[in-house]
Amino acid sequence: MYSENLHVPVLAEEIITYLGLKKGMVIVDCTIGVGGHAEKILKEIGDSGYLIGIDKDEEALREAKLRLRSISDRFRLFHSNYADIDLILKEAGIRKINGALFDLGISSFQIDRPERGFSIKLDGPLDMRMDRGQEIRASDIINRCARSELADIFREYGDEHFAGRIAERIIRERRRGPIGNTTRLAQIVTGALPYRYRFRRIHPATKVFMALRIVVNKETESLRAGLAKTVSFLGRGARICVISFHSIEDRIVKNRFKEFAKSNRLKIITKKPIRPGIKEAEINPRSRSAKLRVGERI
16 A cells, blocks of 8 residues: 655755646656655646656555546556666657656665665665565575676775675685675675775675676666667657766766767756755665756757
C-alpha cells in the first residue's frame, strides 16, 4: 500500500517552476520512482495533460501507480530503462514532449530496504540491482573481478583515492569465503583505509558502494544515451531538468548540455546548478548533495 513517507522529492518546487508546467502538457518523468515529482506534475498539467513515467525498479512503479491514480488516470508507466525512451514513446504514440525530468538519486524507498543491498548501515545481501530481473549483482563484481578491475571501478566511478588498497583487501578477504552482504563489505573497506580516514562524517565505504551501484546498473552509459535521446523529443521551448547527486553524474550532465548547446539543440538555462535551500536540507538531509541543471530546446 502506498505511503507518503516512502520518498520525499528533492527540489520539487524548483522542478515545477523550471519545467514551466501548463495544462495540457505532455511530460516524461524518466526516473519516476515512487512518484514524488510525478504527483506534483500531474496536478499542474491537469486532465488535458499526460504523463509518461519510466523506471527500472518494478516495485517502485507499483507504488507510483497507487500514488498517481488517486489524482488522475492521465498517465502511463513503463518498466524500462530511460535509455530506451525512443522505443517507449513510440509505443505510447508520442512524437514530441513538452518537458522531461531526470532525478538520478537513489530513493529512500530503496535505501531503507536492507534486502535491496544499497545501504551501508543496514545488513543485507550485496545486491544493488535497480531492476531485480537482471542477472549481475554487486556481489558478482566483488567476488569475480580481478584486483586491477576492482581498483579501476572504485577509482573511476567513486573517485576513491584508496582504490588500490581497498581492492587488495577485498581480494585477500574473499579467499576466506565469498563476500555476500553489505555489512561485511563495509567493514572490509573501512579496514583497508589508513586509520585517520576511518572516522569521518561520511561513512568510509560510501564511495565504494556508489561505484558498485553505478556499475551494476550501467548508470553512466544509460545517462549519456538517455539525455541525447530525450533532447531529440523535446519540442521547441520545452525544458529538460536533471537532478544529480554526485560529481560523476553532474559532470556528465554538464558536459552533455554543453555539447547540445554547441550544436544549437539546447540553451542552457542554469549557468550554475541549483542547490536545495537551507530549509529543505534540514528537513531532508539526503537532498544536500543534489544539483539541478536545466536546458531548453532551441
